[in-house]
Amino acid sequence: RKEVEQDPGPFNVPEGATVAFNCTYSNSASQSFFWYRQDCRKEPKLLMSVYSSGNEDGRFTAQLNRASQYISLLIRDSKLSDSATYLCVVNRPSGTYKYIFGTGTRLKVLA
Amino acid sequence: NAGVTQTPKFRVLKTGQSMTLLCAQDMNHEYMYWYRQDPGMGLRLIHYSVGEGTTAKGEVPDGYNVSRLKKQNFLLGLESAAPSQTSVYFCASTGGTYEQYFGPGTRLTVT
Numbered sequence: 001r002k003e004v005e006q007d008p009g010p011f012n013v014p015e016g017a018t019v020a021f022n023c024t025y026s027n028s029a030s031q032s033f034f035w036y037r038q039d040c041r042k043e044p045k046l047l048m049s050v051y052s053s054g055n056e057d058g059r060f061t062a063q064l065n066r067a068s069q070y071i072s073l074l075i076r077d078s079k080l081s082d083s084a085t086y087l088c089v090v091n092r093p094s095g096t097y098k099y100i101f102g103t104g105t106r107l108k109v110l111a
Numbered sequence: 112n113a114g115v116t117q118t119p120k121f122r123v124l125k126t127g128q129s130m131t132l133l134c135a136q137d138m139n140h141e142y143m144y145w146y147r148q149d150p151g152m153g154l155r156l157i158h159y160s161v162g163e164g165t166t167a168k169g170e171v172p173d174g175y176n177v178s179r180l181k182k183q184n185f186l187l188g189l190e191s192a193a194p195s196q197t198s199v200y201f202c203a204s205t206g207g208t209y210e211q212y213f214g215p216g217t218r219l220t221v222t
Contacts, residue, residue, distance in 0.1 A: 008151075032209045043201055043213035044154070087153070089211075097142045097161065097205055098169070103153040 001026055004090050006102040014110050017078050021105045023088030024070045032091040033071045035062055037084045038104065044087055047073075078109045113137050117202050117214035124192040124221045132187040132217050134202030140212075142205040143185040144169075145177060147198040148216075154201065160185055192221045 006023045013019045025033075033050035048055055050062040050071045061074040071090075075082055088102035115136045124130055134143065141162050146154040146169075156169030160179040174196060176188045185204075189196060202214040 004153075034210065041216075043215050044211075045213070046210050049210065091209060097209070098156065098159065099211065101146075101154040103151060 002102075003027060003100045004088055004102040006088050006105045008103060008105060010106040010108050012108045012110055013078055015078055015080060017109075018074065018076045019078055019107065020072055020074045021086055021088075021107075022070050022072050023102055023105075024068075025088075025090045025100075026069070027090070027092070028066075028069060030090045030092070033062075033064055034089040035060075035071075035073050036087040036089055038087055039084050047086070075107075078107075080109050080111060083107055083109045115202055115204055115212050115214035117200075117217050119217060120215065121218045122220070124189075124219065126193060126221060128192050129188070129190050130192065130219075131189075132200055132202075132219075134185045134187070134214055135183055136185075136202075136204040136212070137183060138204060138206060138212065139182070140204035140206045141182070143179065144203045144205075144211070145175070145185065145187045146201045146203065147171065147196075148201060149198050157187065157200075192219075194221045197221045 035047040036044040037047045038044040050064045055062045059076045063072045085104040085106045087104045092098040118133045144159040145157040158177040163182040166177045178186045200217045203211040
């Protein structure tokens, strides 16, 4: 089993739709969780951190479920500009500042 | 504010040649990382550094060496390039918040 798993997609959704991605992680001792966005042939950029209490930033909501060991990302009112690959990132435990990246979920928002 | 910069952006090497990739950050971050990204595999950690003068191996260190002589710079060296090292290389840095900031990447082709 991979340490961090994501559905590769692609998720093809119409503009205005709501879409959700999940990411599962295997190490229950992981402490920090993030969603990054990566556009084609570009570097990953931080979208949002995922806190135990959940996190919302405009149209984006991230949730953490420690019991089931997954994090989720919800995008409401999808825009064409949301088309990208979304990477789930989990830190390795023990504060080593090392991270495990999922392979990403590709989203296409269609006009 | 430059953030994280990488040079060069593109490079083509012949098998057996050597080269050095330079990463520079202006955010006074202690932690710096070198990753490679290959299709379907996500980002994999090559080497990392937890401060000036320190380096450590990541998941895929073979064939690479690194140096962190100055806090703001992290160099990745390929001693004898192989076709398997054809990849996109990303440098990243982290401060105290665990969030990583990435450079724009170096696209390396080894023929």
